Amino acid sequence: MNKDILQSELQFKAVRSSGAGGQNVNKVASKVELIFDLEASNGLTDDEKVLLKQNLRNRLTKENILLLQCEESRSQHKNKTLVVQRFFDLIEEGLIIPKKRIPTKIPRSVVRKRLKAKRKTSDKKAGRRPPELE
Numbered sequence: 001m002n003k004d005i006l007q008s009e010l011q012f013k014a015v016r017s018s019g020a021g022g023q024n025v026n027k028v029a030s031k032v033e034l035i036f037d038l039e040a041s042n043g044l045t046d047d048e049k050v051l052l053k054q055n056l057r058n059r060l061t062k063e064n065i066l067l068l069q070c071e072e073s074r075s076q077h078k079n080k081t082l083v084v085q086r087f088f089d090l091i092e093e094g095l096i097i098p099k100k101r102i103p104t105k106i107p108r109s110v111v112r113k114r115l116k117a118k119r120k121t122s123d124k125k126a127g128r129r130p131p132e133l134e
Contacts, residue, residue, distance in 0.1 A: 001087065005043030010037040010087070012080060017071040031071035032079040038064040039045055048095060056095040066090075077111065 018032035037059065038049060053064060060066055068090070070083035 001048060001091065002043040006036075006091070007084070008039065009036065009043060011085065012083075014076055017074075028074075028076070030074050030076045030079060032068060032076060032083050034066075034068040034070075034083045036066040036068075036087065038066060051097070052091065052094045055096075056089055056090070058088070068111075 010036070013033040013035065014029040015031050015033060016029050038044075038052060041049070043050070053060065054065065066087075068083050068087055070079040071087065072082060073079050
């Protein structure tokens with residue numbers, strides 16, 4: 001993953017933010033949308049692209065485009081910085097290959113302890129029953 005190349009491939013669009021802001025909100029486009037085309041990227045290898053498609057499949061469009069937006073701040077510049085940081089965090093998280101889980105055998109002592117506890121509970125409940133009269 002080459003951050004410099006990825007940074008140059010990002011496209012930004014500024015739109016009007018929702019929410020409070022007074023009179024200024026109708027004039028200033030402070031919400032920033034980040035658009036990243038995963039297929040056309042030169043900053044990622046083919047293996048990385050496959051891994052990102054797999055791990056970010058819920059975040060990508062049908063055309064494999066990643067869309068992120070930020071409207072936390074009233075400043076467009078700060079929102080742009082935040083959305084770029086969020087993008088790189090998401091990419092790094094998507095490139096992590098999870099370790100394969102190796103199932104382990106349950107130790108005999110644990111099985112014995114569980115069966116002993118079950119027997120104890122069973123005896124306790126059996127002791128609560130009224131005696132059988134013949």
